[in-house]
Amino acid sequence: MSARVLVVDDQEANVRLLEAKLKAEYFEVVTAYDGPSAIEKAREEQPDVILLDVMMPGMDGFEVCRRLKSDKRTRHIPVIHVTALDQPEDRVRGLDSGADDFLTKPVDNLPLFARLRSLLRLKELLDELRLREERAEERGVSLSENLNDLVDDARILLASGEERVAQHIARKLPDNLFVDVELSPERAVELSSQGYDLILVDLTAKGYDALRICARIRSNNETRNVPILAIVDPDEMSRSVRALDLGVNDIVNRPIDSGELNARIRTQLRRKRYADTLRERLEDSLEMAVIDPLTGLNNRRYLSSRLQQASELVASGEMAASVVIADLDHFKRVNDTYGHDAGDAVLVEFAERVRKQLRAIDLAARFGGEEFVVLMPEASLADARIGAERLRNAIAEQPFRLPGDAGVLNVTVSIGVAQIAPGEDGDSVLRRADEALYRAKASGRNRVVADEAAQAA
Ligand SMILES: [Mg+2]
Numbered sequence: 005m006s007a008r009v010l011v012v013d014d015q016e017a018n019v020r021l022l023e024a025k026l027k028a029e030y031f032e033v034v035t036a037y038d039g040p041s042a043i044e045k046a047r048e049e050q051p052d053v054i055l056l057d058v059m060m061p062g063m064d065g066f067e068v069c070r071r072l073k074s075d076k077r078t079r080h081i082p083v084i085h086v087t088a089l090d091q092p093e094d095r096v097r098g099l100d101s102g103a104d105d106f107l108t109k110p111v112d113n114l115p116l117f118a119r120l121r122s123l124l125r126l127k128e129l130l131d132e133l134r135l136r137e138e139r140a141e142e143r144g145v146s147l148s149e150n151l152n153d154l155v156d157d158a159r160i161l162l163a164s165g166e167e168r169v170a171q172h173i174a175r176k177l178p179d180n181l182f183v184d185v186e187l188s189p190e191r192a193v194e195l196s197s198q199g200y201d202l203i204l205v206d207l208t209a210k211g212y213d214a215l216r217i218c219a220r221i222r223s224n225n226e227t228r229n230v231p232i233l234a235i236v237d238p239d240e241m242s243r244s245v246r247a248l249d250l251g252v253n254d255i256v257n258r259p260i261d262s263g264e265l266n267a268r269i270r271t272q273l274r275r276k277r278y279a280d281t282l283r284e285r286l287e288d289s290l291e292m293a294v295i296d297p298l299t300g301l302n303n304r305r306y307l308s309s310r311l312q313q314a315s316e317l318v319a320s321g322e323m324a325a326s327v328v329i330a331d332l333d334h335f336k337r338v339n340d341t342y343g344h345d346a347g348d349a350v351l352v353e354f355a356e357r358v359r360k361q362l363r364a365i366d367l368a369a370r371f372g373g374e375e376f377v378v379l380m381p382e383a384s385l386a387d388a389r390i391g392a393e394r395l396r397n398a399i400a401e402q403p404f405r406l407p408g409d410a411g412v413l414n415v416t417v418s419i420g421v422a423q424i425a426p427g428e429d430g431d432s433v434l435r436r437a438d439e440a441l442y443r444a445k446a447s448g449r450n451r452v453v454a455d456e457a458a459q460a461a
Pocket residue numbers: 013014015057058059060
């Protein structure tokens with residue numbers, strides 16, 4: 005995994021040492037010797053990860069980290085504090101300044117590269133999400149910047165092979181978390197997909213294959229994004245490295261310092277919340293881009309793109325396709341007489357009936373106001389006409405129920421149909437269907453008129 009690493013340390017010898025280690029593993033290295041220039045380099049060079057010394061004259065590493073994490077241009081870049089400090093309270097301070105991880109000097113290769121790999125994997129995922137979010141913003145879907153840092157009431161699954169150890173770990177956890185303890189490995193894997201925010205796995209119990217649990221949680225689609233925090237013995241470094249390589253997000257050494265454990269849990273939960281938020285917004289924005297919020301049918305934009313595809317398939321002779329434009333008769337009267345709530349209720353009910361008449365491959369969209377379009381792939385003009393007639397009947401045969409005690413209302417629809425001619429684009433076929441719709445209105449409404457013009461083509 006090649007990536008760009010920014011190395012920051014006020015001692016040139018330290019920078020050179022880390023640079024040599026990283027370059028030997030084919031990382032690209034950028035360097036800085038003080039806080040302000042580190043921030044500048046981070047903005048300009050957009051490294052994939054930052055190795056940041058804590059003790060530096062002027063601006064220390066904690067402050068640099070805080071500034072990086074509060075700047076939109078750099079907050080997504082993982083930061084690993086590298087320092088001679090090895091007191092738990094310094095680790096906690098580092099993690100609370102927003103650092104993603106912590107390494108002590110002198111830096112051992114194994115944990116260094118295991119943690120780099122783990123953070124880079126995570127960053128790859130977050131970059132992907134960020135990129136899609138930027139695209140959503142470009143499309144005019146506005147996303148607010150409200151990322152909540154607070155992580156109360158998180159649910160944690162604690163998997164351990166020994167009751168006594170499990171209870172010991174549980175006592176170190178903050179009170180505002182819900183913790184379930186599970187001693188059976190099989191059951192722990194099963195439970196892991198039950199919506200936990202974080203899974204804590206004890207790697208210290210003898211005869212308990214905790215690494216297998218981690219691997220299985222990671223390989224399951226439902227749980228691959230749930231953070232895993234492993235508890236290890238510090239003299240079992242190879243086990244820690246193996247755990248990180250299996251996709252464990254972070255490691256806490258025994259004896260457990262509860263401040264450090266809590267800080268690492270907070271970091272993981274914050275990161276998960278961030279990734280979940282990006283993912284949710286993405287889904288919302290994708291949905292907003294294609295769905296009409298009132299009726300739940302597709303919107304005009306989505307219909308247009310699908311219509312374009314259909315035109316291309318027609319042009320290449322791969323299929324026939326037709327469009328149906330349906331417009332509610334005298335809809336303005338509904339709004340004027342019963343109010344807009346009643347009008348909306350009629351539109352919703354109308355959309356529901358349209359949906360029931362469709363074949364699975366048909367695509368219905370609200371085109372605007374009380375006008376709806378159905379794209380019918382693999383349908384000749386005659387097929388589409390039959391479908392349209394069925395739809396007209398489904399609207400007229402039964403009155404619509406109005407909200408409250410406003411009773412029921414007879415609603416009818418006029419429909420124009422046109423088949424896409426080879427070489428014809430979406431706008432053109434919609435225009436012909438619209439002209440047919442106009443004729444349906446002009447000749448008395450509640451009827452289907454097909455445009456025969458392109459049928460011979
Ligand atoms: Mg220093």
